[in-house]
Amino acid sequence: MPKGSEAARFDASRCHDSPWQVHNPSVRTKLTQFQHDYYETNGFAVILGLLEPDELEEWRATVDEAVSQRLSKAGAPLQNQSDPDSYYAQIFTQCLRLADSHEGLRKLIYDPALAEIAGSLAKVDGIRVWHDQALYKPPFGNPTAWHLDNPYWSFDSDRAISLWIALDDATRDNGCLYYLPGTHRSAGLGNVALGTNQGDLFRHYPDWLELEPVACPCNAGDAVLHHGLVAHAAGANMTNKPRRAMTCAYMPDGSTFNGKQNVLPQEYFESLSIGDPLDNEEINPLLWSLHA
Numbered sequence: 001m002p003k004g005s006e007a008a009r010f011d012a013s014r015c016h017d018s019p020w021q022v023h024n025p026s027v028r029t030k031l032t033q034f035q036h037d038y039y040e041t042n043g044f045a046v047i048l049g050l051l052e053p054d055e056l057e058e059w060r061a062t063v064d065e066a067v068s069q070r071l072s073k074a075g076a077p078l079q080n081q082s083d084p085d086s087y088y089a090q091i092f093t094q095c096l097r098l099a100d101s102h103e104g105l106r107k108l109i110y111d112p113a114l115a116e117i118a119g120s121l122a123k124v125d126g127i128r129v130w131h132d133q134a135l136y137k138p139p140f141g142n143p144t145a146w147h148l149d150n151p152y153w154s155f156d157s158d159r160a161i162s163l164w165i166a167l168d169d170a171t172r173d174n175g176c177l178y179y180l181p182g183t184h185r186s187a188g189l190g191n192v193a194l195g196t197n198q199g200d201l202f203r204h205y206p207d208w209l210e211l212e213p214v215a216c217p218c219n220a221g222d223a224v225l226h227h228g229l230v231a232h233a234a235g236a237n238m239t240n241k242p243r244r245a246m247t248c249a250y251m252p253d254g255s256t257f258n259g260k261q262n263v264l265p266q267e268y269f270e271s272l273s274i275g276d277p278l279d280n281e282e283i284n285p286l287l288w289s290l291h292a
């Protein structure tokens with residue numbers, strides 16, 4: 001069981017016996033005990049080689065197409081490019097819930113194998129999709145400030161989890177992810193909007209200033225999973241090429257409604273009362289269940 005600062009270091013050793021590496025694509029839903037223990041302790045875990053080269057090509061082509069479609073529709077909701085010159089629009093091109101409108105992407109995102117990976121790492125009985133999102137950091141794009149994910153969303157859980165798949169190599173130069181290990185265990189409701197100050201989150205959590213951030217550089221086709229309450233960020237893109245990533249945020253079946261609208265359609269939002277369980281099969285389908 002990895003412990004303390006030793007556990008926190010992410011060492012992307014790509015040797016054949018690396019505990020982060022997928023060895024056999026047909027059993028990639030079974031992560032190593034090391035990955036499970038590391039996630040429990042630190043709130044994030046890496047899967048090297050999640051996508052095979054031909055799968056990576058399919059993901060790239062499908063996500064690129066879905067993003068172009070979304071951006072080509074004037075005034076389309078669930079994207080952040082209405083003012084492309086704003087600081088926020090230059091952190092990343094963010095397109096949410098692409099699986100709703102792009103069938104090819106829906107097939108990729110609704111893959112029960114991915115949900116099983118998320119559900120087994122999170123140690124829950126059932127996993128529902130919260131939202132997918134493409135996050136393309138543009139050339140010379142702004143950094144992604146330190147933040148937590150779950151406090152943005154409409155349902156609360158201490159076991160929400162996100163899957164972040166690198167479609168390009170993500171490096172310290174172009175905006176790889178960074179984590180503050182173990183913060184999922186001390187996080188509260190305090191959070192920040194993604195703004196121009198990288199460190200605003202630490203106003204809520206001054207004790208976290210003592211923690212050493214862990215960088216997670218990874219290759220295209222690798223994936224990182226993180227707990228909905230672990231503090232994370234991404235660096236600026238100092239290169240002249242985009243850093244593309246496709247993500248899916250998952251919530252445990254039965255997570256509880258907290259009154260925030262976030263990405264919920266108006267009618268469904270208005271029908272909910274605080275404390276209601278996440279159980280809407282149409283909007284947040286159950287993608288994997290331990291007992292299925």
Ligand SMILES: O=C(O)CCC(=O)C(=O)O
Binds near residue numbers: 162234
């Ligand atoms: O890709 C990024 O820059 C940030 C990703 C992130 O915050 C997330 O996936 O929750």
Ligand SMILES: [Fe+2]
Binds near residue numbers: 147148
């Ligand atoms: Fe995030």
